[in-house]
Amino acid sequence: MGMNTGLYWFEHDLRLQDNQALSQLLQEVKQAHLIYIFQPKWFVVNDFGHCAMGQHRYRFLRESLHDLQQQLNSNGQQLHIYYGEPDTIIMKLHEQYEFTHVAKHFHTGVYECNQFERMSQLLQSDKVNSKPQVMTANSYTLFNENDLPMSVANLPDVFSPFRRKVEKDAKPQAPIKLDLNYLPAPCESEPSIANDLPKILGSDPILAKHNKTVQQLIGGETQARAQMQYYTFGTQGLSTYKETRNGLEGWDFSSKLSPWLAAGCISARQVAEWINEYEGTYGANDSTYWLFFELLWREFYQWQQYKYGHHMYQHKGIQQHTPTGGHQPDMFVRWCNGSTDYPIINACMRQLKHTGFMSNRGRQLVASCLVHELGLNWQYGAAYFEQMLIDFDPASNWGNWQYLAGVGSDPRGLRRFNLAKQTQTYDPDGEFIAYWSSYTSL
Numbered sequence: 001m002g003m004n005t006g007l008y009w010f011e012h013d014l015r016l017q018d019n020q021a022l023s024q025l026l027q028e029v030k031q032a033h034l035i036y037i038f039q040p041k042w043f044v045v046n047d048f049g050h051c052a053m054g055q056h057r058y059r060f061l062r063e064s065l066h067d068l069q070q071q072l073n074s075n076g077q078q079l080h081i082y083y084g085e086p087d088t089i090i091m092k093l094h095e096q097y098e099f100t101h102v103a104k105h106f107h108t109g110v111y112e113c114n115q116f117e118r119m120s121q122l123l124q125s126d127k128v129n130s131k132p133q134v135m136t137a138n139s140y141t142l143f144n145e146n147d148l149p150m151s152v153a154n155l156p157d158v159f160s161p162f163r164r165k166v167e168k169d170a171k172p173q174a175p176i177k178l179d180l181n182y183l184p185a186p187c188e189s190e191p192s193i194a195n196d197l198p199k200i201l202g203s204d205p206i207l208a209k210h211n212k213t214v215q216q217l218i219g220g221e222t223q224a225r226a227q228m229q230y231y232t233f234g235t236q237g238l239s240t241y242k243e244t245r246n247g248l249e250g251w252d253f254s255s256k257l258s259p260w261l262a263a264g265c266i267s268a269r270q271v272a273e274w275i276n277e278y279e280g281t282y283g284a285n286d287s288t289y290w291l292f293f294e295l296l297w298r299e300f301y302q303w304q305q306y307k308y309g310h311h312m313y314q315h316k317g318i319q320q321h322t323p324t325g326g327h328q329p330d331m332f333v334r335w336c337n338g339s340t341d342y343p344i345i346n347a348c349m350r351q352l353k354h355t356g357f358m359s360n361r362g363r364q365l366v367a368s369c370l371v372h373e374l375g376l377n378w379q380y381g382a383a384y385f386e387q388m389l390i391d392f393d394p395a396s397n398w399g400n401w402q403y404l405a406g407v408g409s410d411p412r413g414l415r416r417f418n419l420a421k422q423t424q425t426y427d428p429d430g431e432f433i434a435y436w437s438s439y440t441s442l
């Protein structure tokens with residue numbers, strides 16, 4: 001028998017530590033080929049007039065891959081970056097190397113699940129002579145499916161009962177460590193790096209220089225850990241998170257971990273463990289608990305997505321009930337560009353366009369405005385967010401949009417925010433609005 005050779009396909013798990021699927025594969029093989037695939041369809045305009053991949057996330061992803069590459073290189077391994085259809089690329093690589101094992105992480109997204117299914121079927125089909133063992137494991141969520149105190153089919157459709165049940169009867173998985181001294185050898189000594197990656201214009205250089213959010217949101221596992229350290233033991237921002245988390249602008253009002261969590265540069269399990277360690281040193285309070293509480297929101301939407309599949313992204317939502325609002329192209333463009341009649345909305349939308357980030361409060365306000373004030377179709381808003389957000393995550397994005405559009409997991413139905421009152425509460429001196437009014441609406 002020949003030597004065990006493995007293929008690992010990185011997706012939303014751009015890290016080496018606490019990566020279950022990667023660790024399991026590396027234990028089985030003597031040689032490994034580690035890949036990431038940029039897919040052409042991410043760059044094609046969809047039915048809503050947007051691409052799945054926008055400039056901010058594209059930059060962040062490439063930085064994350066660079067960090068992964070550097071970590072692997074300094075430990076004798078390589079990351080190969082391809083551009084093309086995954087099926088074709090993987091089958092070609094399998095022809096070349098005859099892998100004994102192929103692995104990819106588990107993710108609850110419809111598209112991600114389908115991709116894994118298709119890859120498994122192709123590799124197990126009659127046409128393939130040497131069929132590899134296809135493996136998957138989860139470390140994107142806090143809990144594994146088996147840890148949940150209910151079946152996915154019986155998952156509560158409202159957050160609070162879900163939270164109460166998991167807090168009582170489930171424990172987040174402990175993160176696992178990978179010993180970088182014992183990585184299997186690479187299949188090739190030189191990395192293959194696609195040189196035909198699509199070009200997307202970079203962010204506004206003036207803003208990139210001055211806006212702190214743009215400066216600090218740098219992709220990669222190394223940066224993710226640095227940010228976790230900064231927000232916890234560094235500044236102890238975690239101890240006041242509950243009071244500051246509704247801020248609109250600035251680096252310190254919330255953890256800013258979302259882009260790293262979405263790209264998988266850090267896992268929710270690592271964040272949960274970090275919170276525990278911090279509480280051990282500085283003590284637990286409402287704020288330290290609240291960060292975990294927000295991770296449970298993330299968790300809730302991940303499993304809702306697994307339960308409802310395509311309904312998560314459809315107009316009628318998981319409730320299968322027709323929402324208000326229709327598509328009005330001119331009004332929608334005004335919303336995107338930050339030129340509506342509502343200064344707070346304009347500031348948030350310009351912030352998004354120029355940085356790829358918007359606070360949670362801002363996201364709630366602009367979504368409420370799109371649905372209630374402007375009477376638009378919520379899916380267009382969600383699709384625009386998908387392209388623009390540096391932290392886009394299918395479950396968190398489409399789940400939150402559904403919630404606000406009244407077709408998702410909100411028991412109270414439509415959530416309408418009073419924009420004048422919200423402006424008074426969250427931007428009482430008008431600083432946020434003034435800051436962003438100096439940026440063009442493009």
Ligand SMILES: Cc1cc2nc3c(=O)[nH]c(=O)nc-3n(C[C@H](O)[C@H](O)[C@H](O)COP(=O)(O)OP(=O)(O)OC[C@H]3O[C@@H](n4cnc5c(N)ncnc54)[C@H](O)[C@@H]3O)c2cc1C
Pocket residue numbers: 245254255256257258259261262291294295297298299301358359360361363364367385389391392393394396397398400401404
């Ligand atoms: C319309 C809308 C769209 C959204 N789209 C996304 C998205 O595509 N990707 C994304 O990561 N978050 C999304 N969110 C959730 C939330 O706004 C962001 O996670 C948060 O603003 C990120 O900043 P932070 O990391 O500083 O959050 P913190 O307040 O520090 O929270 C810590 C972590 O908890 C999780 N979290 C917090 N709030 C939520 C929430 N409401 N739902 C799910 N998870 C949450 C995130 O992983 C976040 O990083 C959306 C919210 C709304 C209202």
